[in-house]
Amino acid sequence: MILKLGDERLYQISEPVTDFNTAGLAEIEEKLHEAMFDFRAKYQVGRAIAAPQIGIFMRIIYLNMGEPVLMINPELSNFSDETFELWDDCMSFPNLLVKVKRHKFCTLTYTNRKLEKITQQLTDDVSELLQHEYDHLNGILATMLAIDKFSFKWKD
Template sequence: MQPIRLLGDPVLRTKCRSVKVAGSPTVQQTIEDLRDTLSDFRSRKGFGRGIAAPQIGVSERIIFVDFEYSGPLINPKILARSKGMFELWDDCFSFPDLLVRVRRHTGIEVVFLDAEGKRQRLQARGALSELLQHEIDHIDGILALDRAISPRHIILRSELGRFEGLHRKER
């Protein structure tokens, strides 16, 4: 388990380097740290489906998800994106008290290496698609804040009910 890097840490804005040898001891340790850190965060905060290596201070293209698909994705690359989009309130381990309204593709196709270095292909829709887009953004140095629909769509988690109530009144 590793500490989560928080908003403002330069590692979160770094475009990560590709992994050369997926089965190396260093990469396997990073995968274990990601899995354990995700599990710990989820047990303490009550949410969390995925984590990216920069969030534990590692500038490599590795993410770990535990939602519909469970396991590491090494050097993930989005091959195709649906034309359809949807909006949601996104959250992040690196700024857990904030919510950000973003638009994401309803479906994506991703190619990646698994923990053994075997090439895999994954078709993701809905919530898994959104999660993978979020985590892949992390390894490209992009945060959900950068994808906000507008500055007023960045709010404190505790203000969500009030924000949605005000938004309904504006319609």
């Protein structure tokens, strides 16, 4: 079950993964996959989910844009000065959009399910998406990043 806006656990900072037991990580990945695909079935959206959104306070992100990717202990760096505004949505508040500002480019480094270190340059929508999910690992929700008091609207 995905934790909803107002659940204080969403504001908790997640702990780094220190036990790389692949069976345990596979179980977490399965839970993230199920939660995301249940959400997709209901709302027809959802590309990624962070472990804290399902009550697992570990630094793990699951992405599925055709291929499943498990990101263990992800780190974002090298943020571009260039930013853009967008209406952000979230599985933790599925009917609400929040206008936020995100960096156009950044660098992502993480450990994958094979325990390999991966570094990628992210741009545009993938950069925005991973910034959103990374914020969850730090107890930050898009509602906390709203550009101003007029930056909220209901989804149609």
